[in-house]
Amino acid sequence: MYRKIIGSILIGALAVIWSGFYFNSDFGIFQSETSDDDIDGRTSILEVSAQEAGDRPVRTFDLTAQETEWEIDQEKTVDAWTYNGSVPGEALRVKEGDFVRVHLKNELNVPVTIHWHGMILPNRMDGVPGLTQDAVQPGESFTYEFIANDAGTYWYHSHQHSSEQVDKGLYGSLIIEEKQTEKQNDFDQDKVFILDEWTTDQAQNQGMGGMMGAVSGDAEADTKQAYDTFTINGKSGQAIESLVMTEGQTARMRFVNAGYQQHQLVFPKGSMEVIANDGEEVDGSKGSSNVLEIAPGERIDIAFTKPDSGSVVIGENPDVENAEDLQIPVVSREDSDDTRDNDLAAISGQSVAKGTSYGSENLIFEEPPEPDVTYNMDLSMGMNMGEGMTFQINQKVFPDTPPIQVEEGDIVKVNIQNSGRMNHPMHLHGHRFQVMSKNGNQYDEPIVKDLIHVKPGEEYEIYFKANNKGEWLFHCHDNNHADQGMVTIVDYKDVYSPFKIGGDHQNQP
Template sequence: MNRKVIGSILIIFLLSVLVAMYFLSSSRSDNQTLPNGVKEDGESILNLKAEASGDRPIKEFKLTAKESDWKFDAENRVQAWTYNGTVPGKELRVQEGDYIKVDLKNELDVPVTIHWHGVILPNKMDGVPGLTQDAVQPGETFMYEFVAGDAGTYWYHSHQHSSEQVDKGLYGMFIVEEKEKTYAVDQSFILDEWAVNSEKESMSNMAGMMSGSMQGDGEADTKEMYDTYTVNGKTASEVEALVLEKGEKARVRLVNAGYQQHRLVFPEGTMKVIEVDGEAVKGTANSSNVLEIAPGERMDVEITQKKAEPWVISGVDSPENSPGITIPVSPKKGVDVTELKNATTNQSEAIMEGTSAGSEELIFNEEPEKVDVSYTMDLNMGMNMGEGMVFQINNDTFPDTPPIRVEEGDVVKVDIKNSGRLNHPMHLHGHRFQVASKNGEKYDSPIVKDLLNVKPGETYVIYFKADNKGEWLFHCHDNNHADRGMVTVLDYEGVYSPFGLDGKADNQPN
């Protein structure tokens, strides 16, 4: 082969490389960057195959992000950021197998998105700015489309600068009902905390947090930040009662949209957990009357009405000079429950939390012998001279945290350890994982989840299958911690995101 031919081949090859680099780089806005270690090769996540509507029932919704004057009660109100003008936003109820279309319109003066928390869906519909889409700019719209494949309790919220936007009220319930309902009474409640009468405490102010964390509380930071607790956007006596006649049973869906764990106390013998993070669980009847729900977690309970008079589900902790979590339960409508707001009940020493009961269906019937990818996740706290307190994964903060690199079909093992002094509810997007052990002790009945509350000093081993191609977040759902670094990416080989952080779209996924 002569030199001219060789030279021509080299020129063609170099031109091909330059063209490919141009199209990859031109898919990003100016000044956008990728998280650490996420490659820019292979197939775009926008081209990954997604299930079409076909002959499925189509459920369409419109959600408008806007600022609204919102009243918690007669005395307390805030300027909230809302979907459709309410806190929480409109409850979206669909049936298993429906095809969902949600048209988001942004009337705020900042970019927003919608993340479908806990829902298994195509990566491009996950609502994470800079990873799965550009944030929806003021005045613009975005259409989310996916199949509601698994019945269960989920919720939706903005993932753009979520430490602020979820805190201001951009969230709502997303419920996928089974094709055959098993409860005539089915009601949902979202728990949250607000800074109403004081400014939200800065995360860079360590004094209150560190003094509380030394006591082993794990919740010192959120207790310093918030002074008002709400249920469905209302406080105490303003909360709409669960109406349940004596002898009747109800399904109660609980979501913690806040950044503080909450413990709820029920009269003895009235509550059993039936589902956690969208997965049915077994063996919880009469095991406890205290329920602990972590930030971002969903827990469904069956309540049996054993009384002929009104009563309340009570929160254990209350802010100073403010009512705590209160959910009235009444045998009929129109009953005055205002005098019940301070009612108390005996607390069981045992506490039902997110890993207390095993799942009915497992990902792995036995702990996997062959693991394709192992990842150690050390959760810690540190100080940054420019930002104050930061929250780290393996001594780095996002976007510099080491990603979890997988190939489709891999079995993945993650060893999680909390080396810090605060609780970290870790949430994995687009997948469910199986919790195999805690503090070195294997679970007799493992549980399948997508969020795990890791308290100071605790260690867990989890497994999952890499069975949903894309670029997915794995982060702390105390979004104040995520905002200060506790985020990483589950990065599939052979795919890339055409989006990036910051830039013209101001993509802020944490």
Template sequence: MKNKIFISLLSLGIFLIGAWFVIQVGGSIGSKSSTKVLTEKKGTSIMDLEGDSKEGKQVKTFNITASSKQWNLNDETIVNAWTYNGTVPGEEIRVTEGDYVRVHLKNDLNVPVTIHWHGVVLPNKMDGVPGVTQDAVLPGEQFTYEFSADNPGTFWYHSHQHSSKQVDKGLYGALIVEEKEKQYQNDQTFIIDEWAVNQQKQNIMNMGSMMSGGMSGDGEADTKAMYDTLSINGKSGNQIDQINMKKGEKGRLRFINAGYQTHYVNFPDQSMKIVAVDGEDIINSSPPSTSLMEIAPGERIDVEFTKTNKTPQAVTLLSYNESTSPVSIPVKEDSVASKKDITQNSSINKSKAINSTTYKSEELLFTDLPKSDVQYTMELNMGMNMGEGMVFQINNDIFPNTAPIQVTEGDIVKVTLKNTGMLNHPMHLHGHRFQVVAKNGEPLENPVVKDLLNVKPGQTYEIYFKANNAGEWLFHCHDNNHADRGMVTILDYKNVYSPFKIGGDMKNKP
């Protein structure tokens, strides 16, 4: 037994040292190769697939410029951020169900960028993935995205060009599609994130805790040590804006996790209930017994929040890394009360948290599971590659060499996600919604419809979806550090192809 523990610790130590080295040198998969073609050129180019029609719809136009800026996280901390329209997060895009959205992106950075519309079901050529659905937007160049916002819900946008770095530096914002008849007058968005303000110190000083953290099975030994500052809407400490609410008032709080850590949000007792996950309404008729909510990287969770008394309260973003301080959103009737007067609960018991798979979706994709036409098992793990160093694998391969999920339009697809590694993997599918039907071999009592599923070490999930949106679509880990090191594959429609290439003169890095 002791030998097995020693070997496990040694292997983990080697892996983490490799991870630390890769982070310091800033490497990424595919950076040494020039060009990679994803699919054979047969059938129809994704550029010739029909786009969304704007006929009879109200057109909402937005201009977004990517640029660098010195950004104040709080009174004491300034970071070198990359921004959309000069702020972190970027400008919130808020439209109404049925609107036609047109976004002009201009790149004033000295590196290529794109915009991916996370969770939005749209035409493939508007998905914003360089080398797959478009060429990256080079410095000084522009690109226009157009799609119909047909599904109400909470979505977000971010760069998909070298996103492990670009999202980390602040290239993200919220996309809110409101229902035609608004349910809440008080409707606010909170993008949560973590920053590596003292990254080098954290990596070196926490190597021992990373090893013990990995053995404890929390699934985030790497990101725990990499980041040291939490933020809400790009701010921390006293710069976080308050929520103005009176006792008994209800509001919709939309939470988006733009970071690479699983986060925990703590609410005052009996003040919240989840109403939507990943843009899908859920059935939740009563407040939960716990006030703690878990949200994985890339997930969106909407909460109905009720201010339960007249005294100042707080919604608190917690960290289970002892070196990272929690941050809070003050909830007050006015701006008179000081922060020390705010009642907050900063304790954390992860086992008690509710999450995005706790409740059943209001509208399922399948009421009775059909027979699947395509089955794909996705084993998620990590390893060492002589050419690339530390990597994150799907079925022992790294992107772009991972086997694609090949489908024909109309197929029912069953994917089994199996995490045999030691770290969490929030797996995100572009351009589709999937139904989570089973966990660890047992059917779920409350199936849920999502576009991202956090698969923790030792867990196995079964998901179903219909191949009803032709194109070449990414399916990847949304801890973008893991995706950057290989944990990506493609949902490949057999009768279409992408004319774009990874790498090359356009420097496409999806």
């Protein structure tokens, strides 16, 4: 129901290949032994970057992965997989500097994990099965612990077979509030909106989306073909909860794209300003737009000021099929008539605020540095031995993609080029990178992110510091593309992972 047919075929084949197989042993990423002892002078990832609570406040949460019949609207119900019985899962809010402890219990009949998307944390807490832990088996539990060091908007989701598990609802928000409350007081409300797509039509043809895109030139064709319903916070259309605000009030709206399709949200003119991107505050001196584009896996925070006393609507670009599913009515009181059926302005000819539209306030590098490591990453499409379409990094599919090998302290430059026909939102775990240029043109105001949306024909130059020892994924966050091969690893040379892809734990990262 939730996965493309091609992806199903390919993953079945890979599962056979992966069973009992260790990835890239030539590079020392995975080992054929599970001892935590040093191997050839290298250290297990379980022994690096440990964090303890000390005298910090401890915030404890319990999350249970379970099957739930979830009502998207009055006419559409899906068999969802959830954390704590809802889509999205429980919203986790903590203060900057808190020690976070999350107990995961698995009541599903398949293994699961939790990845803390965008968080800088110890590698062993990253939630990637077969790389940083074993997947949590049915009936078993695992505890995640880390310090909430950086204020911002984050989210959590399963990284076990995530093309299916995230698709079925295993995600939620993680908000780290600033210690100092001055900026919080700038807003009358602080709300999270998680965007997603679902398949509710059993007859929906999911098999040819990627090929259609390659032929038609529509870089979103595969996801458009695969999904027929949009949701905000697990609800669609008339079931979406209204935002209640009076004229002149300002809300912080934290948008998270948990789906695999980019979304373009249209706001009333003059009402919206981008304030943060991937947990990093932006310099808004350039002004903003009334159209916001958010890529799969991306988080963008905006300040929305209600422009008048009547009802207004924030909604999907009306040129997109099923746009009526994704509308947020903004009303003056609970019993107000909302305007979710209003016609939204077409966005053609308008400027669009994207993840790279505004520079970051706090940079990693003031100037482009001299790199210690340079990695050229070519994103492309291919076919695999008659099994179906693949999405490749440097003409290889995971687990055969060449890793980015680093030593602690290295400055790493990655040149990312999309030579294929589909969009690829590339997400780096455990680090933030600085986007220096696009298509050879340097940014006057560089952008700090952990996800870059690379469209066909685009090239980006990014830099990061290798300052968080471990084994970290770098992958496309259209998880269907990741499922079909578009994954590599940032490999710190002096550490190794004792975990195994496949095997008894059925680890599928």
